Amino acid sequence: MTNSMNEILETDVMFAIGTNTTEAHPVTGYRIKQAVRNGKKLIVADPRKIELVKYADLWLCHRPGTDIALLNGLAHVILRDGLWDEEFVNEHGEGFEEFKSAVEKYTPERAAEITGVDAELIEQAAHMYGSAEKATIIYAMGITQHTTGTNNVMAIANLSILTGNVGKRGTGVAPLRGQNNVQGACDMGCLPNYYASYQKVDDKEINNKFEQAWNVALPKEPGLTVTEMIDSVYRGKLKGMYIMGENPMLSDPDSNKVKKSLQALEFLVVQDIFLTETARFAEVVLPAVTSVEKEGTFTNTERRIQRVRQAIKTESEAKPDWQIIIDLANKMNYSWEYPGGPEQVMEEIAKLSPLYGGISYSRLEKGGIQWPCPTRNHPGTMYLHADGFTRDKGKFHSVEYLPPAEEPDEEYPLMLSTGRMLYHFHTGTMSRRSQMEELRSEELMMMHPADARENSIKDEDRVQVESRRGKVSTKVQVTDHVPMGVVFMTFHYRETPTNNLTIAAVDPICKIPELKVCAVRVNKAGA
Amino acid sequence: MVDKVKVNINGNDYFVPENYTILKAAEENGIDIPTLCYEEGLPITGACRMCVVEVRGARKLMAACATQVSDGMEVLTESERVVEARREILRLLIANHDLRCLTCERNGDCRLQDYCYRYKVEDTPYKGEVKDFKIITDNPFFIRDYSKCIKCGKCVSICAEVNGAHVYEFINRGFDTKVTSAFDDPLPETTCTFCGMCINVCPVAALVEKSTLWKGRPWEVKKVTTTCSYCGVGCQLKLKVKDNTIIGVAADKSGSNLGHLCSKGQFGWDYVHSKDRLTHPLIKREGEFVRVTWEEALNYIAGRFKDILSQWGGRALAGLSSAKCTNEENYLFQKFMRVVLQTNNIDHCARL
């Protein structure tokens, strides 16, 4: 997030697109609802009638996968009606002319045709967002999990630069990170092309710095992303994998392909707290502990580094992941010494990772600190870009609407979109082993009443859902909270492994899979 | 900038912003005024009247939570008149309260009890009608014991103002006033999302997590502040621990969540104690997992990695790190992959 979570309360207009905030990020959802109660305006763009729609001043119910057409349509109206921030754009916006001509053709009428949203609604939304003194765009995986995910994000950034909603309190863009420490895992350099703090592995100087710090020669080429890894195993190039606390068998698209890959590996180590669907394919399984049995830090979606504290002692042989990694390194003839444990690891992070330069456990005692925090006496950063943009960050990126990789056809006439629901989390390894299970113990695929009628399906019927890649069985919830032609499923249930159906098509830039759109058909079970 | 005004509290002058309430002015200057219905961030209702203070020139006692300061204001927070008023309010509250404190889950962690102690209210002269309700156990997570409810209204408020679920409402009037769900429906049949915020604002034992019942006295329970392990919002919370077991969750206001939580953060912790937890290293032999020692497991892994490294080099190896693990672990993991396994093939499920 460029800004902070509670700045949502200070914004004038919130534009939530591709985020079912009240279920996937409930506490942020509270803030949006509080802001609405305080008289702030809310625009929701979502194909589903999510809870926020109840609170929204405008609901743009666009077809899945048509975000760019919608966002460009909004930009078109904002430009056409002179609602953009000329001063800001002149000062900070590179590539404006090109962008302007790119959105020229996205008239409200054309955007309406692609998205299925009334042209008039698009105009109203553009006016509401464009004329706000302070506006925030909130988004999540509904924007990113598309083959055009990167471009979707760019289209959002374009809007916020165009209206000058950057670098000021109560404005900005707010991508909501899905997991407790996705932000931290990225910050730490668990990415094929970056070291910690987004320092490029193929930058010579950086590479040198790390070789010196770690006293070893390091690979210079960027590595593979997770989807590329799966492919690479498939093609016999990858032989061994070490998976720590991940469950790609349920979380990744096209599970059958993932399964074949994992089976094809020569050697797989999985380190986890449960014997997950993925761990079953491992040759060695290492027992790790939960976050309540160890010390450490997480970094949340607003870049706040916060302490994780040990609350209970582990009563089995399981060990903290950090301990296991150190032990393993030492078994491989390195001598990693961290007698101070995680606190000492953080000292090393602070030295090598500029965004975390001023972080120490003693400073975190009083509460979290938001990066960038380069030095010991830096208070942390509530919102980014306060002093304008550094280098090319204010650049407009002209992006075009492209249809999803797979669209419904005669054979697979329905569009499947996936996501989360309030009571469970991710692949359910944690939440389904908690009392949450009493609230919702099985998948309920959401289906529009008209589609249900057409397929002679009633509420709570059991059905087979099939795509070109696999099939699963699930119960149905007939509801008008999904539009006609779209069905919605979560990926929380191993009994209904929804990712058997999804497509492994990825965004060409960031390799994110298109989990939000694929084509399926639904048959009544036994029929 | 907000202008500052001079307020005299208990004989001392303080300079505070003019938009402060008496309560806030006192609090910031280390003067404790008792409150039952006040909760920072929720609308001020002025219902309990515990925080009444004497303001010079005012005919009646004023609620400190609801009264804004003004320049030259003179306030007494513990005068005889104030103390007697508070004692009377406490006598009235305990006259209509289930006083079985001996086994109460909030014994020792109860505002009503604390204030009775502070103001030496040992008993009540009012022996009349006492509202007696059956304990409601209509949901998996918490009980509602309205015989202990003091009608502070914080549950009503937080549910409506923060969650937006509007589950609770006051019904009836006067002495018959009680808090309940619409039409007295069981909570699973209402709009309740089981965020549990109502439990955490309850100053008494009217709302109690089932998981803590009979598990330990409040002073035996250790509270550990930590970060929630579910989504990326990073809510701060306090885990309640007794006998090395997590028995519940209390609010913590140090983070951006301001003490607010969702159902997973409040109730989704039993996975830690799940019987399915992995307890020792396993190696697959002839298709079956066999229990091994750490020594065996790590030696075996080191051997296999070394083999692959020597035969194919680092590019034949890859690692998936975890968005669930700590920063330190993720740092060590990528360092391990890059340094030990000589590869940049590192990723995690950031995109999922």
Next chain:
Amino acid sequence: MKKEILVCQGSACVSSQSRDVYDALESELKVRGLEEKYSLKPTGCHGFCEQGPIVLIEPEGYFYCQVKDKQVPKLVDCLQEGSVYEELLYKSSETQEPLKTRNEIPFYQKQKRLVLQNCGLIDPESIDDYINSGGYSSLQKVLSMEPDEVIKEVKDSGVRGRGGGGFPTGDKWYYGRQPQADKKYIICNAEESDPGAFIDRSILECDPHRVLEGMLTAGYAIGACEGFVYIRSEYPLAVKRIYSAISQALEKGYLGKNIMNSGFDFDVQIKQGAGAFVCGEETALIESIQGNSGMPRPRPPYPAEKGLWDRPTIVNNVETLSNIPIIFDKGASQYARIGTQQSKGTKIFALTGKIRHTGLVEVPMGITLREIIFEIGGGIKDDKKFKAVQIGGPSGGCLSEGYLDFPVDYDSLIDAGAMMGSGGLVVLDESTCIVELARYFLSFTRMEACGKCTPCREGNTRLLEILQRIIEGEGKMEDLDRLETLSRNIIDTSLCGLGQSAPNPVLTTLQNFRGEYEKHVKERKCPAGVCQALLSYKIIQENCKGCGICMKHCPAGAITGEKNQPHNIDADVCAKCGECVDKCPFGAIVPG
């Protein structure tokens, strides 16, 4: 001049069948072909409700009381003859002399009818009647003034809120004028829920345009364009009349856009409440309009700063607003001549209880209670002794004989422990038990309390329980002290005016009639003979004929005795039901 027959159609007269009288008159005139000659008109209340239905003949001013429909033919005969229908005239209680006109009746002689000036004399559903009697001329004046001048005029008049607290109306408007806001509101508080009070109802039923004119003036003064009349739905006739007044005013351009070409816009909506006493409290009333449950909110912020939907809002009650046109008609200085130093103008009281003449009376501030009760009200009924007067509604105070010569104004009443309140005035005679009276009023406020704040919710219940104990003969002397300290604490700490005044009846009765409380506690006796549990019955031996009727009817079997011999009551068995007293044909059984 055409003769007018004015038939009162106020709620009280309607309940004594004045509609039948009206209908009978209508058909009688038709049958005799006199429709053209006489104009028949429905009017609002004259205030002399116990004498209804009332028919007034103009221009002579004949004031006919308790008219029945069967008397209509004769009434019309008299009209045609130009004579007086003597039997229908009010008779002086002293001389039995029939009194022809209203002004001759003592009930009216000490009154000063300003707010009620039109009541009974105009058709409340005719805006023309109102205009013809001078209505909307003060608005005309107001609209030619600057808002600040308007507020100054109201300040200078010294008028104070008639709803209870007596806050100076001009100051309130001044505070409402100060803040800048996109919207402001005027609320007319017609949530009159005191049992026995019907002042606001009567004004709205008799003279609704007067209230609108007051609201318009307030709106113009503070810069509000929207008004609400918050009225209890138990007042259907008042609701109907204010609705019709609004639509007529809209039609005539006294409401809506660009009123009287002044550029001032004002609209009025009606919100019907469910008749909760607490919704008379301004913040609870605002909550109710906003669709929330009627629970007061803490003040400050006062509504003048942050009221309806957080906008500056002025809440004035019906009677206060009805005074406004008078101020501008007469001029502030003229208005300020009426009343006392600190309390200006008149006040309307609903006079009820053990008094000869009950009804609605409007008197100048500063008049004594004695004048109201004995001169206007004609003294105590059935020649009993005056005991006390409860003034200011159920949360007002109960004053003893010593206060009879007290001036009736805001501050004197507060000093006496009572208040102006809603203007309820209940007169009590010697047969009233003072403890029971306190219990009665408190049980009302307790039932009507919203339950939000601790002292009012819990405290009033405890007060009531203590009173109940005393009434049941189980009181202790320390209970009296407890009553007093608890009452004072409730007053001192409650959130809103309801709680802050609910214990007034307890405190004032304790203060003025402590002896009677002590008799209940120490001697277990109720001097008024009201408290059942403290009663005992005895049979006067000389009068008892031994007929056995009492024995037969006693449900407890407490009476014994031989036939034709005087009987006896066993006090331990007696259930104190009083059945024997009622049944004894010889009056031989008495409490004692």
